[in-house]
Amino acid sequence: MAHPLDNVFWNCLNGPHRHLATGTDRARRYAPGFSPIVGFPDPHAPDFAALRPFCVPGEQLYCDAWSGPVPDGWRITAEATMFRLVWDGRAGPAHDPAPDALPLGPAHVDQAMALAQLTRPGPFGPRTIELGEYFGYVEDGRLVAMAGERMAAHSLREISGVCTHPDHQGRGYAQRLMQKLVMRQLARANTPFLHVMSANRRAHDLYLRMGFRDWCETVVRVVTPC
Incomplete structure (x- = not known):
């Protein structure tokens, strides 16, 4: 099956x-x-x-x-x-690793779109943040990092839209946001999963260290109707 x-x-x-x-x-x-x-x-x-x-x-x-x-x-x-990676079943964080992260909502759509267009975390639209919980870090009134939930199937819940502004990388924002989502998903009896481009070895290695494991490697295509 x-x-x-x-x-x-x-x-x-x-x-x-x-x-x-x-x-x-x-x-x-x-x-x-x-x-x-x-x-x-x-x-x-x-x-x-x-x-x-x-x-x-x-x-x-x-x-x-x-x-x-x-x-x-x-x-x-x-x-x-x-x-495509899936959580390997270990326990998640015992405490919220990002208590200072801001829940994102309709007021943040323009900034979320701008950050996604700059960093290209994957397919992202103006209503994507309606698909689940999204959290971010804001500095000086500007959204500089975010992560949230996109697809759902059975008990599976995807972590997606993970990105950080280039000027704010190296501070652990994305990892803390992901850990926050993992913790919240496991508390709901969901199984976290995610996608990462094969060429992005740095992110792939990070996700493996965090507790995800490879499920499969698959072709992804962007198609356009003429």
């Missing part, structure tokens, strides 16, 4: 976040404004014809696991590989 992590995009968009998605039983995507992620019942054989009515030309959408030929009417604008 397949594990929910094996096709977590679909299991999220056709499960807990179905009300935040558009599509059919053959293809789903987050509604515009959320993270531009798509899922298919079989990610290795995606039905782009079923997805097409829910997209606009030039839109960039993220899908995983698929490495087949590009269908007519679509083009690939980026391709890489990423690791």
